[in-house]
Amino acid sequence: METGFLKEQKILEGDLNSDTSHKNSVDFLMNWFRKRSIFVLAYGTGCGAIEMPPTFTSRYDAERLGIRGSATPRQADVIIVSGYCSYKTLRRIIRTYEQMSNPKYILALGSCTINGGMYWDSYNTIKKLEDYLPVDMYVNGCMPRPESILEGFIHLQKEIGEGKVSSWEKYEKNYDFYRKNQEAILGKVVEPSYEADWYLYDGGL
Amino acid sequence: MLFMQLFLILLIAYSFGFLYYGLYRNITARFQLRIGPPVYQSFMDSIKFFLKKETTNHGWMFYLGPIIMMSGAIMTLFFIPLFTTGSDFKALSEYGNLFLVLYLLVLGPLGNALAVGAGGNPFGAMGITRGLSRLFALEMPFYIAVIAIMSLNSSADITTIASSQTTFNAFVYPLLFIGALFSFVGMMGQSPFNVVGAPVEVYSGPASEFSGKFLALLMSQSAIFTFAKLVLMVHLFLGGASSFIELTIKTFILFFFVIAFGSLYGRFKTPQSIDFLLKVPTAISIVGLLLATWSA
Numbered sequence: 001m002e003t004g005f006l007k008e009q010k011i012l013e014g015d016l017n018s019d020t021s022h023k024n025s026v027d028f029l030m031n032w033f034r035k036r037s038i039f040v041l042a043y044g045t046g047c048g049a050i051e052m053p054p055t056f057t058s059r060y061d062a063e064r065l066g067i068r069g070s071a072t073p074r075q076a077d078v079i080i081v082s083g084y085c086s087y088k089t090l091r092r093i094i095r096t097y098e099q100m101s102n103p104k105y106i107l108a109l110g111s112c113t114i115n116g117g118m119y120w121d122s123y124n125t126i127k128k129l130e131d132y133l134p135v136d137m138y139v140n141g142c143m144p145r146p147e148s149i150l151e152g153f154i155h156l157q158k159e160i161g162e163g164k165v166s167s168w169e170k171y172e173k174n175y176d177f178y179r180k181n182q183e184a185i186l187g188k189v190v191e192p193s194y195e196a197d198w199y200l201y202d203g204g205l
Numbered sequence: 206m207l208f209m210q211l212f213l214i215l216l217i218a219y220s221f222g223f224l225y226y227g228l229y230r231n232i233t234a235r236f237q238l239r240i241g242p243p244v245y246q247s248f249m250d251s252i253k254f255f256l257k258k259e260t261t262n263h264g265w266m267f268y269l270g271p272i273i274m275m276s277g278a279i280m281t282l283f284f285i286p287l288f289t290t291g292s293d294f295k296a297l298s299e300y301g302n303l304f305l306v307l308y309l310l311v312l313g314p315l316g317n318a319l320a321v322g323a324g325g326n327p328f329g330a331m332g333i334t335r336g337l338s339r340l341f342a343l344e345m346p347f348y349i350a351v352i353a354i355m356s357l358n359s360s361a362d363i364t365t366i367a368s369s370q371t372t373f374n375a376f377v378y379p380l381l382f383i384g385a386l387f388s389f390v391g392m393m394g395q396s397p398f399n400v401v402g403a404p405v406e407v408y409s410g411p412a413s414e415f416s417g418k419f420l421a422l423l424m425s426q427s428a429i430f431t432f433a434k435l436v437l438m439v440h441l442f443l444g445g446a447s448s449f450i451e452l453t454i455k456t457f458i459l460f461f462f463v464i465a466f467g468s469l470y471g472r473f474k475t476p477q478s479i480d481f482l483l484k485v486p487t488a489i490s491i492v493g494l495l496l497a498t499w500s501a
Contacts, residue, residue, distance in 0.1 A: 005240060030256050037246070037253040061239040063230070066246055071408035072328075074261055074416035075254075101416045102258040 009064060012154055027163060034103065035160040038153065039070035039077045041100070045093060046083025048109040048143045055146040067153055073099040078156070081135075083143065084112040084119045085126050087185060091192040094182060097133055102168045105136040105160075107152055109144050117142060131181045134167035211283060214296055215429070218282050221456075222428025223248040225435075229464055236468045251424040260417030263324045270320020271415065271422040277313035278430035281306060285437050287452065289367035289445030302361040303351065306437065310392075313430065314340055317411055324414035332410025335475045336401040339391065342479040343398070346486035347388035350381040353494040354441055357501060363437070367445030375442040380493025382442050387486035389438055389459075391478070393431065395467030398478045435459055 002010065040062075044052060056062050056069055070076040073096045081093060097106070108129050111117035116127035129135055136159070139152035159165045171178060182190045227244035234241020262268060284301040287294035314336060321329040354374060358366045366374075375382040391398030402410035415423055435456040439446060443459070446452035473481060 009240065033249050033252045033256060037250045039250075058237050058239045061234070061241070063234065063242045063246075064240045066242060066249065068242075072413045074414055075409065075412070075420055077253075099261075101260060 012065065012150070031161050031163050034077075035157040036066040037077075038067045038157065039075055040067060041073055041076035041079045041096065042069045042071055043073075043079060043096060045081050045085055045089050046110070046112065048080075048082030051109070051143050051146055051149060052080065052082065055149050060146040060150060062150060062153065065150070065153065065157070073097075074101065076100050077103070078105045078107055081106060081108045081113055081129055081133075083110040084117065084122075085129060086124050087126065088124075088192075090126055090132060090182075091186060091190060094133065095191045103165075104168050105156060105165060106133055106167065107137050107139065107149075107156060108135045109139050109141075109149065109152075111140065111142050114138055114140070126185065132178060132185070134170045134178075136165050136167045210294060211296060214282065214287060214294060215279065217287070218429045218432040219425065221453075222425075222430075222432040223251070225431060225456075225460055226428055229460075232461070232464055233468055236465075247424070247428070251421045251428075254416075254421035254424065255418055257417035257421075260419060261414065263414070266323035267320050267414075267419075270316050270323070271419045271426065273316025273320070274313040275422055275426045275429075277309055277316060278426045278433060280312070281309040281437075282429055282433040284309065285433055285440065286364050286367075287436065288447055289364050289440060290447040295364075298363060303355060303363055303366070304361055306363070307348065307351065310434075311340065311344070313426070321411050321414070326414040328408045329411055329413045332401055332407045332413065335407070336411055338475060339398060339401060339478055339482075342482035343388045343391045345388075345483060346384040346490040347392070349487065349490040349494055350385035350388075351441065353378070353381050353490075353497055357497055363440050364445075367440040370444045373442060373444045378493055378497050380489050380496060382493075384486045384490030384493055385438070385442065386462075387482065387489075389434070390463055390466055391482070392434055393463050393467075394427075395463050397467075397470040397473040398482070399467070399472055400475050400478055403472060432456070 040052075040056075044050075054060055056067075062068070073079075077100075079093070079097055079100065085093065097104070106129075108114070112119055112125070113129040113135070116122070116125065119125040120127060126132060137152050137156045139148050141148055144152070156165070179190075224244065226247040227242070230246060231241045231244055283297045284306050286296060286298040318333045318337060321333045354366060355361050357378075358369055360366060360369075370377075394402070400406075402412065407413070412420065412423060436446075436452070438459055439452065439455045443455050446455055
């Protein structure tokens with residue numbers, strides 16, 4: 001009888017292969033390829049980023065489920081907002097999210113992204129990420145352990161397989177709503193100036 | 206008939222390339238004491254990128270870059286015969302020789318350089334600068350070894366070189382083989398010569414700005430090109446192949462050696478890798494060339 005890592009693999013994959021609610025075979029195949037190959041942007045936005053290295057390296061090995069890191073937003077499918085998110089970081093997250101190509105997903109870690117968590121009365125962090133960007137999956141905890149992050153990914157993959165995830169469409173359709181919220185916090189210029197501006201002009205000062 | 210044959214060769218190279226790339230990820234994972242992805246993971250990745258709904262474009266040169274790389278890889282593949290005995294799967298090898306193949310090997314990187322330049326991503330430009338400087342250093346030992354093999358056989362025809370080996374060239378001229386093998390590790394993008402796409406320093410290097418179908422095309426290109434380079438190396442130094450089984454075994458042994466070598470060593474910086482390639486493997490190749498001509 002199989003035990004340990006291989007058994008865990010079977011249990012996780014069994015969950016993945018059980019979906020039947022697809023429209024037709026082409027949709028099913030497209031969603032199958034999408035769910036089995038997930039590139040995660042290597043970008044840590046808060047304290048939860050510390051849980052990501054063990055998730056992707058030898059101990060928890062997310063690559064066995066088709067989840068691997070990606071260095072640039074152009075190639076990424078998922079951006080992880082890992083914990084509290086300050087106004088300054090939010091500018092960067094918005095630019096990065098808009099640089100990613102559709103279909104794209106957001107995974108939010110920790111209580112801070114749901115309701116502000118322990119930073120609920122902080123002067124420079126956002127309370128509810130859902131107001132500024134569309135979130136596909138929340139992983140609860142402070143901070144969630146790699147096991148929980150993997151479980152979050154499995155749920156995300158399952159929903160991608162069923163064709164239920166369409167947050168990028170939601171963002172495009174309700175762009176006014178999101179833009180209004182972003183501008184209310186960050187002012188008229190939402191996106192950060194490029195670093196080069198700081199050297200060439202006095203934009204950053 | 207020829208068209209059918211070319212299509213079949215392309216299909217074989219595509220599936221072998223992705224199988225090998227999947228094996229590379231799986232074997233590297235085992236080296237690192239983890240389970241690793243399934244063998245078909247790379248194939249799924251590339252199909253997923255084809256299925257992306259949008260792709261970033263930066264003008265026509267950017268658009269042409271991956272296409273030039275793809276055509277470079279496919280042409281390289283077509284001018285290398287799959288088997289060196291018999292008349293099957295010769296492809297276009299009778300219309301071109303080793304000189305043409307050597308030229309086509311560098312066509313892809315040059316096309317990529319133009320596209321990356323058009324993209325304007327600073328990390329892409331940094332990656333391509335490293336890539337082209339490294340390419341220059343990679344060529345030295347490889348070309349010296351290949352030219353030595355050509356002049357010793359007094360032929361530039363790949364089939365003639367492969368079929369005239371009673372014992373493998375790798376054993377008859379070991380120094381030439383070692384010199385070329387160093388370059389080959391770099392050509393396969395393996396450590397210690399993998400500074401081009403170093404994820405920590407230059408993000409994905411030349412591929413930074415490519416997304417969606419462009420990246421999918423680049424992945425397919427690299428799979429096909431990997432297979433073509435393996436077959437070329439087998440023909441030049443390991444006595445060619447007369448059947449699929451022989452070809453699979455020989456390419457896999459070579460491929461496994463490259464992976465194992467890459468897993469053992471850390472990454473050289475750009476100047477370090479150029480210094481090393483221009484000193485040690487080039488010297489080995491030159492000594493091999495001198496010894497071979499002297500004994501001949």
